[in-house]
Each structure stands twice: as C-alpha cells, then as structure tokens.
Amino acid sequence: METITVEEQNKTALAREMMEKLVDRRVLTALEVCVRCGTCAESCHYYQSDPKTEHTPYYRAEQVRRVYRQFMDPVGQAFPGWFGAKPTTDEALSRLAEIAFSSCTLCHRCTFECPFGVETAEIMRVMRSVATACGYGPEMLVEIANAAIAKEENADLFRDIFLDQVKELEKEVQDKLGSSEARIPVNQKGARLLYVPLAGAHTIVPQAIIFNIARESWTLSMFDTANYAVFLGDITKAKRIAQRIIKEAEALEVQEVIITECGHGYTAMRWDAPKWFGHPLPFKVRNIIEVIDDYIRDGVLPVNPATNGEPVTYHDSCNLGRKGGLLEEPRRVLRAVVGDFREMTPNRLHSYCCGGGSGLVAVPEWKDIRMQAGKLKADQIRQTGAKTVVTSCDNCRFQIGELSQYYDLGVEVTSVSELTAKALV
Ligand code: SF4
Ligand code: SF4
DSSP: OOOOOHHHHHHHHHHHHHHHHHOOHHHHHHHHHOOOOOTTGGGOHHHHHSOOGGGSHHHHHHHHHHHHHHHHOHHHHHOGGGGTOOOOOHHHHHHHHHHHHHSOOOOOHHHHHSTTOOOHHHHHHHHHHHHHHTTOSOHHHHHHHHHHHHHHHTHHHHHHHHHHHHHHHHHHHHHHHTOTTOOOOBSOTTOSEEEEOOSSGGGTHHHHHHHHHTTOOEEEOSSOOOOHHHHHTOHHHHHHHHHHHHHHHHHHTOSEEEEOSOHHHHHIIIIIHHHHHTSOOSSEEEEHHHHHHHHHHTTOSOBOGGGGOSEEEEEOOTIIIIITOOSHHHHHHHHHHOSEEEOOSSOGGGOOOOSOTTTGGGOGGGHHHHHHHTHHHHHHHHHHTOSEEEESOHHHHHHHHHHHHHTTOOOEEEOHHHHHHHHBO
C-alpha cells in the first residue's frame, strides 16, 4: 500500500480546494462532454510533429479528468478504481504540472476541430492554476511574474534608469528620422494614447518612429506588458501586474491603452482584465497593429512596399489571432508595406501554434520539447519560400528564431511595426 506523507495530504487538500473553486460551468462542460472520438488529435501541433497518444488533446485532458473525478465526481469518489483514480501523491501532482505546463500551449486549436467544442485548453489552464497553488509552478515563470510585481513596488528605484534608457532611444529615433524634434514622451498627462512596450528597443523605437510620423498624441508606459502570472494561472498576481498599467493610465488620463505586439499581454489587458476585475476598464484597449492599420487607412503613414521586397509570410499568434480576433489587421498592414506577401497554410483561425506559447519559451529545459513541437511550423514556413517571417508576438518571435536555426530555415523574424517603420518614405 502506498504511503502518503502529511505534506502530500496537505497538497491534495489544497489541490481539491482549488479545483472546486475553478471548475466553473465552462470547464465542467469540457470535462464532461468528451466522447474520446480522437478527432482532435490531428489539430494539435504536438501530435502533428510526433504522432503519439500522449500528444493528443484528449490524453492530456484525461489525466486531469481523473483527478477531477477523484475530487468532485460522486461516482468517482465511490468507485475510484473505475477511473484509474489513485491517491494524489507528490509524484502525481508533479506529473500533472508537467503535462499542463509543457505539453499544451493553451493554443485552443483543438477546440475548433472538436465536434463538441471541448475546451481542452481551459482544462489545462485550471490544472496550471492548481499546480501553481500547490507549489509546482515552473520556477522561471514564477520568478518573472514576481519581478514584474517588484518593479511596481520599487518604481522609484527604476524611474531614473528607465528615463536614461528612453533618452538613448529617443536619440536613435531622432537620428533615424533626421529630426531633433522627434520625441519619446514619458508621463505625459492628457496624452491620447498610453503605449505599453515589452523589454527591448525593438518594441519602442519603430513604434516611436510611427507615432512621430503620424503626429500622434502619445506617451510611453514605464511598465512592460508581459504578464507571466497568466501562464501560471495565478489570477491574484495577474491582476496585480495588470493593475500597474491601469493605475498609470488612470493617472495620465489617457483615452486608450495601446499594447505592443505581445500575444498574451494583449489578451490579458483586452479580454481577461475586465473579467478579473468584474467591470470594464475605464479606457479602450487596442493593439499597436490596429493603430497602424488605421494610420495606413487614413493615409497618415507614407509607405513604400518596394522597401520590403523579399518574400514575407505571417505567423498568427494564437493569442492575438484565434483568441484575440486580430486576423485581418496585420494582413492589411503587411499588404501595404511589403512587396511579396505569402500566406502559410493553414492560417488565421486554423493557424498552428509555433510551439513556444504560454510561457514555454521562458524555460530553457523545455527547448527540446519546443523544437519538436515546432517542427510543423518550421515545415509551413519553409513551404512559403519566405525569407522573412512576421509575427505579432515576442514569444512567437523568439521561438521561430530558434526554429530557424534548429531546422536551418534561414529566415529573419520581425514584427509588423518594424516592417512598417522600414517601409516609411
Ligand atoms: S476533445 Fe472533442 S474531438 Fe477530442 S476526443 Fe474529445 S470529443 Fe473527440
Ligand atoms: S490547446 Fe493546443 S496545445 Fe493544447 S491540446 Fe489543444 S491543440 Fe494541443
């Protein structure tokens, strides 16, 4: 008979409590309606890249269902043996955490292919929350989420360094535009837009060039849009990270918050935050590609597609595209700023995940898993013959850059903003 330690009993109690709290009607439906028909297998990039049963959506979800039945289903509690239910040991929880964090990127593609619309990603999201609460959240993701909270708590310490960095970047923008009038405004009360970047000049300089050319009323956020607590399923921390930007936007009285090309950051602020806080945010949230799309439509950005003459393809970030609904905006911009735009197949709602989403790119130990799961994306890119891959998410950008090296694709990876800035005349 298996011996269960006191610590394991405590973790089991916590896991049960979390599951009871998080399994709402939507998740319950996903847990209950799967008929194990297997239709979803081909829809998953893990399975496509390595066709094994353990890489199917229903296999993963089934591992969580066993725990759910043990904890919450009266039949499962009465007859645990029927469902393969076993005491929840340290080893079992650790294995479930591994499944939830590294073998599903929460891309939601399988839901579109399932005849019953089973949301396997929602099951895995609940499992991530349970695992994080019980102390099985990947250390790297926990550290990044904590660092975002610490940055707000110590904002005064960071402010001067940040302002110095912005001055350097402003100089770069002025050099590129040949104008000492170009600005990267910070703390500009009453600006129309608050632009929220990521760490890295590539999410500030091209956008600053675009805003200056378009004569936009804008100001740069002191914070970045990354919210790794979302990947952990830790909503308490996710709210704190989002709150930094909300407080800043309210203090500056901006009309809109514009999120840089970051899939999860955009989804978190636009779609998740109003649900977390239980009310709409007091400003509009859009992505920078929506703004660029408007500028091009309104003729305020003089662009020449011949500047980007090499063949270009676009990878739909799962968060921005399938989950966020921004499918045509990047394509309209790309058709205006590149000379030879080529679609991957399939694309838009049916695009495959690159294999690096939902925090996988941040954990070095998962590189082999990512490269394996990204094989399908690498094949798709190769088939287009493109020399440049554009994507509107920094996680996808990093992953595709690594896929290019690993599979010898020889492609450059860039963003919609960067190609737009390059096409300005
Ligand atoms: S999730 Fe949907 S497609 Fe997949 S096995 Fe279950 S019912 Fe079939
Ligand atoms: S959500 Fe994506 S990664 Fe997860 S099982 Fe479904 S298709 Fe696979």
